[in-house]
Amino acid sequence: MPLTTVVEHRRRVEQLAAALRSSTGPVRLRKRTSNLFRPRQDAERTLLDGTALDHVIAIDRAARTAEVEGMTTYANLVDATLPLGLAPAVVPELKSITVGGATTGLGIESSAFRFGLVHETVDEFDVLVADGRVLCCSPTEHAELFCGFPNSYGSLGYATRLTVRLIPVAPFVRLRHERFADAARYFAAIAAECADPTCDYLDGVFFGAGDFVLTRAQLVERLPVDAVVSDYTWMQQYWHSLRRRADDYLTIGDYLWRWDTDWFWCSRNVGAHLAPVRLLAGPRLLSSVTYQKIMRAGQRYPLKALQHLRPRAESVIQDVDIPLARAASFLAQLHARVGITPVWVCPFRVTTGRYPLYRLRTDTPYVNFGFWDTVRSQEPDGHYNAIVEQLVAQHAGKKSLYSRSTFDEQAFWAMYDRHAYEALKREYDPTGRFPGLYEKTVGRG
Ligand SMILES: Cc1cc2nc3c(=O)[nH]c(=O)nc-3n(C[C@H](O)[C@H](O)[C@H](O)COP(=O)(O)OP(=O)(O)OC[C@H]3O[C@@H](n4cnc5c(N)ncnc54)[C@H](O)[C@@H]3O)c2cc1C
Numbered sequence: 001m002p003l004t005t006v007v008e009h010r011r012r013v014e015q016l017a018a019a020l021r022s023s024t025g026p027v028r029l030r031k032r033t034s035n036l037f038r039p040r041q042d043a044e045r046t047l048l049d050g051t052a053l054d055h056v057i058a059i060d061r062a063a064r065t066a067e068v069e070g071m072t073t074y075a076n077l078v079d080a081t082l083p084l085g086l087a088p089a090v091v092p093e094l095k096s097i098t099v100g101g102a103t104t105g106l107g108i109e110s111s112a113f114r115f116g117l118v119h120e121t122v123d124e125f126d127v128l129v130a131d132g133r134v135l136c137c138s139p140t141e142h143a144e145l146f147c148g149f150p151n152s153y154g155s156l157g158y159a160t161r162l163t164v165r166l167i168p169v170a171p172f173v174r175l176r177h178e179r180f181a182d183a184a185r186y187f188a189a190i191a192a193e194c195a196d197p198t199c200d201y202l203d204g205v206f207f208g209a210g211d212f213v214l215t216r217a218q219l220v221e222r223l224p225v226d227a228v229v230s231d232y233t234w235m236q237q238y239w240h241s242l243r244r245r246a247d248d249y250l251t252i253g254d255y256l257w258r259w260d261t262d263w264f265w266c267s268r269n270v271g272a273h274l275a276p277v278r279l280l281a282g283p284r285l286l287s288s289v290t291y292q293k294i295m296r297a298g299q300r301y302p303l304k305a306l307q308h309l310r311p312r313a314e315s316v317i318q319d320v321d322i323p324l325a326r327a328a329s330f331l332a333q334l335h336a337r338v339g340i341t342p343v344w345v346c347p348f349r350v351t352t353g354r355y356p357l358y359r360l361r362t363d364t365p366y367v368n369f370g371f372w373d374t375v376r377s378q379e380p381d382g383h384y385n386a387i388v389e390q391l392v393a394q395h396a397g398k399k400s401l402y403s404r405s406t407f408d409e410q411a412f413w414a415m416y417d418r419h420a421y422e423a424l425k426r427e428y429d430p431t432g433r434f435p436g437l438y439e440k441t442v443g444r445g
Pocket of ligand 1: 029031033034035070071092093094096097098099100101102104105106107108109153154155157158159160317319370372402
């Protein structure tokens with residue numbers, strides 16, 4: 001997609017702001033794609049159409065920054081930066097995730113052990129707030145909104161333009177997959193990498209008791225003469241390769257999107273792990289965007305009626321962040337009490353405690369655990385998601401809010417700083433044009 005001009009960008013923002021100003025009552029952002037996993041119940045809100053704000057505006061090679069519109073997908077941003085030998089410092093691994101969504105929704109990837117969560121790699125952004133103004137927010141301008149925006153999930157306003165930090169990248173990535181049978185040794189290896197990195201990208205997978213993989217990935221300019229570049233965009237599945245090979249090479253583009261083709265491993269839930277299906281689908285359809293559409297269609301009538309024919313199950317789709325020293329204990333209890341495998345393991349660190357709605361410690365790395373599946377259940381609905389929340393609280397962690405939450409209000413605000421949030425809401429949305437954070441993320445407003 002070609003870059004847009006600043007004039008065109010301003011025109012699109014003004015259209016969105018005008019739509020907000022000329023409407024009354026509660027509003028909601030309309031986007032082309034979504035990675036939200038909590039069904040929403042609000043028919044009453046006016047939709048503000050943000051779909052046109054999906055362009056890259058400019059790339060500054062010298063400053064290593066990209067200016068993008070709020071609904072620009074990482075796929076489009078990466079397409080614009082890779083030919084220049086640059087990539088966003090943190091690229092969330094699903095192609096349809098947008099820069100605005102990842103900044104407000106705590107995006108993460110395997111470079112986060114060096115650079116932090118997505119919002120820590122965003123230098124400034126414009127936010128459309130409830131009275132129709134567009135405020136430029138940075139650590140020095142509207143700093144309280146700049147810091148309060150991550151984890152606000154569109155409840156304080158919508159990011160319309162962001163400045164994203166870029167890093168130099170090489171054409172290829174060498175991957176080394178190391179297997180571990182012992183949790184203590186596994187998390188010690190992660191701690192060692194966080195303290196003194198030997199690689200550019202770091203993530204891993206827990207496949208079950210005694211079966212861990214840690215992947216260290218290194219940017220490389222040239223391939224060794226005998227190296228073969230793998231391709232996991234069609235018939236082969238990346239996640240199987242982790243236990244089958246110790247070494248591997250990918251192009252930088254295929255590395256960044258290595259998890260998208262099979263939505264980590266969740267493509268198996270729609271039959272896309274089967275060879276004939278893959279053959280027919282082809283690389284273009286094998287993508288998280290396709291699986292999202294299928295899953296959403298499955299939640300609608302008449303397919304919903306078929307759910308009664310299946311065994312009862314609870315959907316547990318969560319990403320949680322646990323301080324590294326408590327990670328082994330958390331994972332053991334998660335495995336014993338919920339039992340989902342595989343689990344994605346992504347270490348990260350934060351450099352500042354300035355984000356009140358998702359305040360994390362700066363004196364320890366964290367581990368993000370991602371698990372996305374259903375659990376057979378005879379329990380009341382919500383039982384397993386509530387267990388996850390209890391385990392997160394017991395291990396001094398935090399939980400992302402893109403998916404289902406069952407907290408009562410008191411437990412919720414103990415985790416996400418009510419005082420700071422209410423002050424921001426009074427300042428930027430005093431009449432409640434956007435849903436409140438609790439109403440939106442727990443009440444599904
Ligand atoms: C199965 C699954 C796996 C995931 N794995 C990862 C992962 O590995 N790495 C990762 O980084 N993330 C992951 N996510 C989470 C994802 O990054 C967040 O949910 C993120 O918010 C999605 O961004 P989006 O652009 O798709 O926004 P949406 O899903 O469309 O919206 C998310 C929320 O952000 C708000 N929002 C969207 N755009 C803006 C904006 N411009 N301004 C203000 N508010 C806005 C929306 O109103 C909504 O409340 C995963 C999500 C799922 C469902």
